[in-house]
Amino acid sequence: MAYDKGRLNAKQIEALTKPGHYADGKGLYLQVSKWGTKSWVFKFTLGKRKNRRGELVPNTRGMGLGPIDELTLKKAREEVERLRVMVREGRDPIEERAEQRRALTAKYEEANQTMLFRDAIAKAHARKESEFSNEKHRKDWRSSLDTYAVPTLGDMDVAHITHQDVLRVLNQPVDEGGGTLWETKTDTATRLRGRIESVLSWATVSGYRTGDNPARWAGNLKELLPKPSKVSKVTKQPALTQADFPKWFAELRKRQGIATRCLEFAVLCASRSGEVRGATWDEIDLEARIWKIPGARMKMERDHRIPLSDEAVALLKATPRVSGSPYVFPAVRGGMLSDMALSATMRRMQEAEVKAGRKGWLDPDSGRPAVPHGLRSTFRVWTAERGYDRDMAEMALSHVVASSVERAYQRSDMVERRRAMMGDWASFCHGNAPAENVVPIRGAAG
Numbered sequence: 001m002a003y004d005k006g007r008l009n010a011k012q013i014e015a016l017t018k019p020g021h022y023a024d025g026k027g028l029y030l031q032v033s034k035w036g037t038k039s040w041v042f043k044f045t046l047g048k049r050k051n052r053r054g055e056l057v058p059n060t061r062g063m064g065l066g067p068i069d070e071l072t073l074k075k076a077r078e079e080v081e082r083l084r085v086m087v088r089e090g091r092d093p094i095e096e097r098a099e100q101r102r103a104l105t106a107k108y109e110e111a112n113q114t115m116l117f118r119d120a121i122a123k124a125h126a127r128k129e130s131e132f133s134n135e136k137h138r139k140d141w142r143s144s145l146d147t148y149a150v151p152t153l154g155d156m157d158v159a160h161i162t163h164q165d166v167l168r169v170l171n172q173p174v175d176e177g178g179g180t181l182w183e184t185k186t187d188t189a190t191r192l193r194g195r196i197e198s199v200l201s202w203a204t205v206s207g208y209r210t211g212d213n214p215a216r217w218a219g220n221l222k223e224l225l226p227k228p229s230k231v232s233k234v235t236k237q238p239a240l241t242q243a244d245f246p247k248w249f250a251e252l253r254k255r256q257g258i259a260t261r262c263l264e265f266a267v268l269c270a271s272r273s274g275e276v277r278g279a280t281w282d283e284i285d286l287e288a289r290i291w292k293i294p295g296a297r298m299k300m301e302r303d304h305r306i307p308l309s310d311e312a313v314a315l316l317k318a319t320p321r322v323s324g325s326p327y328v329f330p331a332v333r334g335g336m337l338s339d340m341a342l343s344a345t346m347r348r349m350q351e352a353e354v355k356a357g358r359k360g361w362l363d364p365d366s367g368r369p370a371v372p373h374g375l376r377s378t379f380r381v382w383t384a385e386r387g388y389d390r391d392m393a394e395m396a397l398s399h400v401v402a403s404s405v406e407r408a409y410q411r412s413d414m415v416e417r418r419r420a421m422m423g424d425w426a427s428f429c430h431g432n433a434p435a436e437n438v439v440p441i442r443g444a445a446g
Contacts, residue, residue, distance in 0.1 A: 163214035238363035239374030262329035307419035309426035
């Protein structure tokens, strides 16, 4: 590119300090501000405009190109040549740059509308807070997605997730034999599918995706996956035999700690771990010998009354109340015990047996060590063996009894009839030992 002699050079540009515009030629000017800053300006004439008197005059405009520390003299001259071509073609470089900036802004705004699946989980989870029946349900909802869905979908834009992506989650291998999540953990996979659908539904109504929900079952995944009822396998939790149960219970009562007493109470009430760990003193009426669990904490989402045996009442009376905590069996800091606390107690009991050279407390069918939930199975077998009314035993476990029509007429929870049954169960657990022999709580360890 040829420039006439006398145009700007590097030394001149450095030396100029007086505010004003200094021509370089072909419409390029060095602009020096009153603060001493220096930048490039392109001046060009395009068409006509009316002045204040209404006369048509050449339409001269100035277009800033940038400061000299970002745009060298050589680069500024090259940019002016490009802009001069636009002007000759009748195009306004100022308007075209403004349009480019508007398009770029729109692009960034569109980019801000993207949502990663992992982020959508957090937002959808927050919106569902009021729907969770209890703390365990709230944690389970998030945990299953974090465990099984996030590794595959977490970094994907929700707008790009298809049913094939959802299938990759549901068909992921979960054991060494190649069994898939849908085949081997069907209940978990079914709930997971529904939760993915919920997250993507939230993303759709929030404007982050369009179209059908790829996690929808009817008319979608239903055609690609076998029905849950066809692949679901009922997995029994390892339980103790009736012959071993009194001996195991006696060993349990020899141990100290909050978790141990919590597990003991769970056994006497045939209750779920979460129900006992979440038990509060205001749910228990020692005078009426009733523990009333609100529906919000129950799996079936309805109130459940448990008649307390002499042994259960004696255990509660021997349990100290922790100041500042509403829980009957609180954790060290006063909150609710961890869901692993009771399992850890049973695991330590099993380890002690093995260390002593004995087989321990094993399920007779699977050969696996018994777990807290399996203790409810032992209770259910015990009631059947002794001929207790089936509905009464199922009510004790807070299971659904009979059909919806029958339940409409059978509104009694048989609590007084169940009281005698729970008393017999407590006697069985104690091996007919005196109820007064209650082990005090001396430490926090289970």
